[in-house]
Amino acid sequence: MDFSFTDEQQMLRDSVSSFLQRSYDFDARSKIVRSAEGWSRAIWEQIAEIGLLALPVAEDAGGLGGTAPDLVAVAEPFGAHLLAEPFIATLLAAPLLASVEDERLEGIMEGSKLAALAYEEGHGTADPSHIAMTAHRDGERFMLDGEKRMVLAGGDADLLLVVARLEDRLEDRLALFSLSPDSDGITIKGYQTIDGRRAANIRFSGVQVEKDDLLANDIEDALRKALDTAILALCAESVGAMGELLSRTAEYASTRKQFGVPIATFQAVAHRLADMKIAYTKARATLLYTAALMEAGHATERDMAILKGQTGKLGREVGEAAIQTHGGVGMTDELAVSHLHKRILANDALLGSSEYHLRKVGNLSRS
Template sequence: MDFTFTDEQQMLRDSVSGFLTKNYDFDQRNEIVRSDTGWSRDIWRQFAELGLLGLPFPENQGGFGGGATETVAIAEPFGAHLLAEPYIACISLGGAAVAAAGNSDWLEKVMNGDAIAAFAYEEGRGTADPIQVTMQATPTDEGFILTGEKRMVLAGGEADILVVAAELDDELGLFLVDPSADGLSVTSYPTMDGRRAANIRFEAVLANSIMEKPGEAIRTLLDNAILAICAESVGAMGALMKQTAEYAGTRKQFGVSIGSFQVVAHRMADMKIAYNKARATLLYSAALIEAGEATQKDIAILKGQTGKLGREIGEAAIQTHGGVGMTDELSVSHYHKRILANDALLGSSEYHLRKVGTLS
């Protein structure tokens, strides 16, 4: 397996990094997060023009046929710049569900940046296991009736269309729901890392089935989303490590930089080891997914390692910066919160590391 980017993939990575460096520095990002919407429609439109919104979708559906490696190439810069726009929510989750079901109309709108699709999956159990989905879909002459609650729906408050996972005859199905449908109530809120999410209550909501037995399609969707989440976290880890190294080299006590103190030097070495371990696991997992050889154990190792190592890096960065590392004015705390928030999505590191022990 080849764990390096091709020239084309490196160019993609560089173009995304260059765009965000120019248009999305920390201050610009904070202005966007504090806005009423919490993310920038203008940035989203430019993502569409750059082809990023259509990147992971198959060419026969109008996309660019990007794979796991392309996902890593763009998600790492997203993490390094603390992207608030709903790329993972709309593309890796909602759009991927629409694509899996072959709904070309909504997929085209998503790829063009004209619609936000949100994937309503989580029910408050904090895992990625489809067996935990308990919402029932009841067939009627007009469609399907959904009753229950979905929690932590990323971009759920801004969505133009909801893709809902629910049980139908003891198997999962995917259902399209209009966010303005009768019986549906949305409670939006900001997450701790600056993104937007919603809890959505369904009271006899009418829905249309787009995929009654998605089977492995949901598992593949979740695995690819976990890869994107982990790549974003690794990007945040790299930026956090770089910023901490610069601070340790310039912050002086007793007339010398604190980076020359043995305890700080050892802490920086531990941060670098943790980052290299996390990124190596990420690249290895991406190669396995690209080759069609990734198992559920491989995905669990990736999510577990990334969350555990990311927490270590974030805590070490805050310790090195001291009290200022906890403030909103410095990006250190924001990186740490993004890493912690990503760890909680689709199963925490503790959940996935326990899962590793149950898989052969």
């Protein structure tokens, strides 16, 4: 079975890689991350112009209707170049807006507006069943109280999409609400994650939501689909970062000399490089296989757990081996190696760690 990219997907991948090499090398990216905003709106506009923000949105909703392999072709270079802009946040929010036919989706795809999905409440998983925030009915309005954590781009968003449980004695349904970040009762604490992205914890204290801001009263299926898509993109980013670590480490080992010879000729280093190559190959094979399953509509909950678990575990191995080969300099901020490793660790922590997903695989196998 052939899991290679099609000619069109390879062209898309090459186009994204060329753009990032021109405009987003490590030094340029470091300046962006250290800036006050933490990401570049100019880069974001260019990403939108290429059409990448419309890629995950269905054609009948005005998007490009990209497939899972299309997303992998884009996300791998993003991971290799450590993109700090809110692509994953948009990947979570845009399909949900498309599912409810919200007119604000156009601005999201054009890059002029930014939406953030607030659903996570501190459990660190991609399981909607853990959502506990309740939307209490208050006449024709709803009242929201609680906290959402690790909201990607939550401090920069023009629109918050909040997932909460409808107060209903007969049914337990997840609803989707739209809110302005400056609404009364909302407190946003923004911060930078270890890998350079921007996120926020958002507190809701007696926030009143109008009836018209209830976008959907049964969003669980659409939410699970969006989370699966985000998992695929996170894993593709990690695999891209793993490939970059392998390339940089192999180059370093070939030029760094001890006792007059490159350290790549030492048996211990050569074996470490071989182990890195094997881990990267296994992770990428799992990624491409899962993307093919998603495109065919056959990916199961177990398949997604295997992908997330394998990528996190193998990514950590590659990152640690790269740092060990580089020595102390591999831990410094001046080298991309430490930042690539941080991106892999951060991606592993988002939407369920490798340990969580591998336990999930075991539980699903027994059931």
